[in-house]
Amino acid sequence: MGHALCTCSRGTVTINNKRYLLIHRLGEGGFSYVDLVEGLHDGHFYALKRIICHDKDDRQDAMHEVDMHLLFDHPNILPLCAHAMVERGSKHEAWLLLPYLKRGTLWQEVEALRDKGVFMPEERILAILHGICRGLQTIHNKGYAHRDLKPTNVLLDDDDQPLLMDLGSMNHARIEVLNSRQAMVIQDWAAQRCTISYRAPELFTVERECIIDERTDIWSLGCILYCMMFGEGPYDMIFQKGDSVALAVQNHLIVPQNTRYSPALEHLLSSTMVVNPQERPYIANVICQLEAIQPTPSGQDTTRI
Known part of the structure; x- marks a missing residue:
C-alpha cells in the first residue's frame, strides 16, 4: 500500500512515519474496532479504525473501503487521513x-433528544438532511451508491454539519440483474452489508x-428523516420485536399524526419511502423538494413529547 506502519512501545503506533498515542477504545463491531488516538506531531485527535482481515x-x-474514501473530497463525506495494511x-x-x-x-443525537423528551425542530432537520443529501449527491454523481445509509453512519461536527461515513458497503450505483443466480448473489450480499431496518x-x-440503482439510498434517506422526526427509524421496533421487516417494508408507510412538522416535510418523507423503486425520486429531486420547504420559526425548537 505504500504506507509503512509499525506498532511501538508505550501504547503508540506509527503510520507514515508519524506517531499516534493510543487513548482508549471508541467502539467495536464483528470484524473491526475503533480507537481514539492523538497525533504526537500535531496534537489532534483521530479515530483509528482497524479492520480484521482473515483472507485475501x-x-x-x-x-475497497479505502478506495471509496479516496474518491471524495467533500465537506459532508468523512475524509481518510492515512491508511495501512499490517500483518498480524x-x-x-x-x-x-x-x-x-x-x-x-x-x-x-436523536437518542439524547428522545431521553430529554423533545423532538428535533424542523429547521434543524432540514439543515442536517440537506447536508446528508449533498454528500449523497456527490456519491451518486460519481456513479456509486452508499448502500448502508443510517443514523449511526452519519457523524455530526461542531457546526451540526453531517458527514457520511462507513463507506465499505458502497458499490456501483447501477446493478443489472439478468438471472436468478445473480439475483440471489445480490440478495445475499445485501443481507450481509445493508442494515435490515434501513x-x-x-x-x-x-x-x-x-x-438495482442508487435509489436504494433514497429509501434509507427517508428512514433517516423519519428517525429525526419521530425518534426512531420506521422499522426499528419491528426488528426489535422479531417481526418481519421484509414484510413490513412492502406496505405503504403510515406517518404518525402530529402537529410539529409541516405538510411539506411529511410529503418529502412519503416521496422517499415509495415501495416501487422506479417511482422513487433521484437525489436531485429530493434536494429540490427540500430547498423549497421554508424553515420553521425558531420559537418551535423544543416541542415536548
Whole structure:
C-alpha cells in the first residue's frame, strides 16, 4: 500500500512515519474496532479504525473501503487521513485513520433528544438532511451508491454539519440483474452489508431480471428523516420485536399524526419511502423538494413529547 506502519512501545503506533498515542477504545463491531488516538506531531485527535482481515477477500474488501474514501473530497463525506495494511501473524489488519468528531453520530443525537423528551425542530432537520443529501449527491454523481445509509453512519461536527461515513458497503450505483443466480448473489450480499431496518424493499427479494440503482439510498434517506422526526427509524421496533421487516417494508408507510412538522416535510418523507423503486425520486429531486420547504420559526425548537 505504500504506507509503512509499525506498532511501538508505550501504547503508540506509527503510520507514515508519524506517531499516534493510543487513548482508549471508541467502539467495536464483528470484524473491526475503533480507537481514539492523538497525533504526537500535531496534537489532534483521530479515530483509528482497524479492520480484521482473515483472507485475501477480506483484504480486498478493506482496500475497497479505502478506495471509496479516496474518491471524495467533500465537506459532508468523512475524509481518510492515512491508511495501512499490517500483518498480524496469519491475519492482516487494515488501518484507517479518520478525523475524530467528539459529538458522535446522528443516532446518538436523536437518542439524547428522545431521553430529554423533545423532538428535533424542523429547521434543524432540514439543515442536517440537506447536508446528508449533498454528500449523497456527490456519491451518486460519481456513479456509486452508499448502500448502508443510517443514523449511526452519519457523524455530526461542531457546526451540526453531517458527514457520511462507513463507506465499505458502497458499490456501483447501477446493478443489472439478468438471472436468478445473480439475483440471489445480490440478495445475499445485501443481507450481509445493508442494515435490515434501513434496507430498501427491492434488496429483500431481488427479482431475477431487474436493475438495482442508487435509489436504494433514497429509501434509507427517508428512514433517516423519519428517525429525526419521530425518534426512531420506521422499522426499528419491528426488528426489535422479531417481526418481519421484509414484510413490513412492502406496505405503504403510515406517518404518525402530529402537529410539529409541516405538510411539506411529511410529503418529502412519503416521496422517499415509495415501495416501487422506479417511482422513487433521484437525489436531485429530493434536494429540490427540500430547498423549497421554508424553515420553521425558531420559537418551535423544543416541542415536548
